[in-house]
Amino acid sequence: MSNFIFENTWEENQEALKTKKLAIIPVGSTEQHGPALPVGTDWIVAEYLAKKVGEKTDKGLVAPVIPYGHALYHADFPGTMAVSQTTLAAYVKEVCDQLVSYGFTHFLFLNGHGGNNNALYDVGQYLRLKNIPVANIQWFEVAGDLNPEWGLIGHGDITETAVMMHIAPETVKVERAHIPDNQKIGNIQFLDLHRGEFDGAAVYLNLRTRDVSKTGDLIEHGHAAGVDYSKSARDATAELGKEVCDAVVDYVLKFIDEFVKFEFEYKK
Ligand SMILES: [Zn+2]
Structure with a gap:
């Protein structure tokens, strides 16, 4: 019997569910990541972390990765395969409904x-109304909180590149990495994919990645105070990637131990 639902027979899953009530669902995206990283980056990393967590936990079972996410803004770059937030939320809800019917009581994305966050939040609220606790952990956010030097600098940044060099080195063209140049339109400077800065203040804009970056990778300003924006993904190493992955996996395992105790007081 394994901790991976898809490796078990239904009888093994039935047996495992007697003690393991947490469903761990890796959710990714198939989207361009600039010239150095493959379009599978986001689901490859999510699946890898879930695999490492699944190998170590005695509290939960891991579901197959969901490889398509909300990333329509990346669709100007070939190979991006994205779905809308509505589709993603509906799809994940139906997956969760089935898992609930088998006896899972807690969910971790x-x-x-x-x-993907808005769609996953939507699913979380839906399950909350059924009194089922749902948590969503984004590895790159946890990484930045664990160590500010690992904080998000951008799409296809040094941390993400390092993690991919650790997980799937054959897919990384690190020599193609560079410090991306966010574009400007008139006097509006793009801070990231969703925000621009005009006259000293931030404004939200609905953008396609191509508006902001010619190469697909980009800098995201303001997410992690104190990080070094001059760092290039070309400085990434597999050793750094392993350090980040190990730290995130340890964090997730600790979180799971607390989270499975979680029960809502307000049930109606
Ligand atoms: Zn990514």
């Missing part, structure tokens, strides 16, 4: 892509 291991999310590899920030664009």
Whole structure:
């Protein structure tokens, strides 16, 4: 019997569910990541972290990765395969409904892509109304909180590149990495994919990645105070990637131990 639902027979899953009530669902995205990283980056990382967590936990079972996410803004770059937030939320809800019917009482999303958050929040609220606790952990956010030097600098940044060099080195073209140049339109400077700065203040804009970056990778300003924006993904190493992955996996395992105790007081 394994901790991976898809490796077990139904009888093994039935047996495992007697003690393991947490469903761990890796959620990713298939989207361009600039010239150095493959389009599978976000689901490859989510799946890898879920695999490492699944190998160590005695509290939960891991579901197959959901490889498509909300990333339509990346669609100008070939190979991006994205779905809308509505589709993603509906799909994940139906997956969760089935898992609930088998007896899972807690859900943990291991999310590899920030664009999925609204859809996963929607699913979380839906399950909350059924009194089921749902948590969503984004590895790159946890990484930055554990060590500010690992904080998010951008799409296809040094940390993400390092993690991919650790997990799937054959897919990384690190020599193609560079410090991306966010574009400007008139006097509006793009801070990231969703925000621009005009006259000293931030404004939200609905952008396509191509508006902001010619190469697909980009700098995201303001997410992690104190990080060094001059760091290039070309400085990434597999050793750094391993350090980040190990730290995130340890954090998730500790979180799971607390989270499975979680029960709502307000049930109606
Ligand atoms: Zn990514």
